[in-house]
Amino acid sequence: MTLSSPAPTLGVVGGGQLGRMLAEAASPLGVEVVVSDPTPDAPAAPVARDQVVGDFDDPETIRELAERADFLTFEIELADPDLLEAVAEETGTPVHPDPETLRIIEDKLVQKRRLAEAGVPVPEFREVNSADELREALGDLGYPAMLKARKGGYDGRGNVPVESPEDVESAFAEIVDAAQGGSQDDRSGVAMVEEMVDFERELAVMGCLGDGERDTFPVTETIHEEEILRETRSPAEADESVRERAREVALDVLDVMEGRGVYGIELFQGPDDEILLNEIAPRPHNSGHWTIEGCHTSQFEQHVRAVTGRALGDTSRRAPTVSANILGDVEERQDATLSGEDAVFEWPRAHLHWYGKHEVYRLRKMGHLTLVGKPDERTDRILADVRELRDGLSFR
């Protein structure tokens, strides 16, 4: 393809922080971004050419987005695969990744089945459509285990740990409630349960599918609390052989995916150093934000390259790099006013990424910090630094 005027336009379903960072990365490449999002003045709006305001599953919104775009993609799994497929066919605007991939991923049970069939190592899991089925499954898997809503969960929402047989009824009731729209009468298709992996550490690999090529970014260690990502460090502390195995599993996962783009592949390093797949996101992912400063190509530039049919960029790491999320530390939803940022600007090689969200609530992702280390510096020290900086920020 050639760069000409008007500029090639990428339509992105979702205008949150991922859409914003996609727009930041697209501009140097000469690609304009239009996003669709139900919230007016979404985070991506100030740096996008335009925002179409409308729901992710609203046909008129998605059609308008497609008509204004040369390429379509999504930054949120709530995008509707059937609608994307129909609109892509109707308007002739190609959509990447393939909506079929979204269908596989949006249902965690379908996802796990497909990956297991393809030989990707996954934790043991069962479909459960009632509290009785859950109890039976846990007879095999043992306690504790993780009960998961099959659809719609993210950042720990829709995941309920089941510690003992006494928790079964309440956990299942909770997951039915969490799966919005699931009434008491229709519990089937709602949940799955998975063995709780007693992991050594959590790893993540950003995979990329281009036009006839595939690649991965360096293996990253992710640190969660309350099932929300808090920090990443790259390189991961894991041994070389473990990282190599993580990369192999990620490449196997990519073989199951259809369509171009980057994929966030979350993994467990188990007690015997085996690698097990945790979850996949068919889009740029929080575990890859560090690549903006840490790699020669960022995950966002890579996604734009892939979706627009350009060659993939160099994924190698420039220096040891850590990141920490800036999360809402308030109890009540309120206007967002951050204090303490001066220390971030004063810290050499600290990079603020602010998402421009108007309101903050508890644990909402409001931005992130990235710290770039010296070549061969160990990440322990930089991780301690980024935590100190992060802890100096507050919305209170």
Place this chain on the structure above:
Amino acid sequence: MTLSSPAPTLGVVGGGQLGRMLAEAASPLGVEVVVSDPTPDAPAAPVARDQVVGDFDDPETIRELAERADFLTFEIELADPDLLEAVAEETGTPVHPDPETLRIIEDKLVQKRRLAEAGVPVPEFREVNSADELREALGDLGYPAMLKARKGGYDGRGNVPVESPEDVESAFAEIVDAAQGGSQDDRSGVAMVEEMVDFERELAVMGCLGDGERDTFPVTETIHEEEILRETRSPAEADESVRERAREVALDVLDVMEGRGVYGIELFQGPDDEILLNEIAPRPHNSGHWTIEGCHTSQFEQHVRAVTGRALGDTSRRAPTVSANILGDVEERQDATLSGEDAVFEWPRAHLHWYGKHEVYRLRKMGHLTLVGKPDERTDRILADVRELRDGLSFR
């Protein structure tokens, strides 16, 4: 200052490529950008919050920009210092750099005088208000020399070499023509003449003035043809002592400047390795585009930090880095369609920066390429690579 909603807004007079790259850099910091530019849908428009369409010296345009902004700056010397000063006072929106700096810089004669007074080494120069004065001055300075329009010149426009006494009349007539508005009756204040420095190489230093702090980016070598910047390489090939001297001169220049921001400081390395000041731009500069990938903080982020009163970022170089401008290679003004970009995307560690200009004409700056080398790699090889890539691009 704190980050809150609505976001802090930076108003930028000028919406060209510098405004665009400022907007790209401002977004992660949580700063929104509004630009003013006479050309509708200027290069910065797709990534700015908004563009006010109007001339650089139109009071209503600049007032509207100031009213929408928390901070004002400019990316073009055509900004009107009197107007900026008046509007800043009227609206209470601070403007950086100080309009006084713009006054000093916009008139090359005033600029040279002030710098010479401050002890900055400059080539020998004379004010010339007629062909006779020019002939007299060249009796002192010798031939060849460079006749310069005092105001409005850039990218070599407004610079006329005078090779011999026979050129004097025509050169002076040309400079009067070039200084638009200068009639045959009013030639005073139009021109200056400067000795032609037989330089070893040209160097550039991006200087930065923050809130009570100052710094410089690493010394860069610039390569011009027809007085238009073609390539940069950093580190410069010059000896360590020469680079140190260039940095000292840049710091002396900064002492003359008033107001926060980054400054492009162009220097000559003379035949005996002395450093002479060539020109100053009170804004991000083409010679600093390589800092986007090459340094821990880019010149654009640095300018946003400085102007909004934040601490300056780390200016150190991450790796040897070269850049090459993508210039219009067509004779007639026409719609811009670039071909050959695929090779750029396929080249590891090559970065395209596209400015989104709708039309191309001969030597118009349409974008640039940056190549990042391996640590300790010499820039000869990377420079050859970037030239090869650049030469593969065409608008024809």
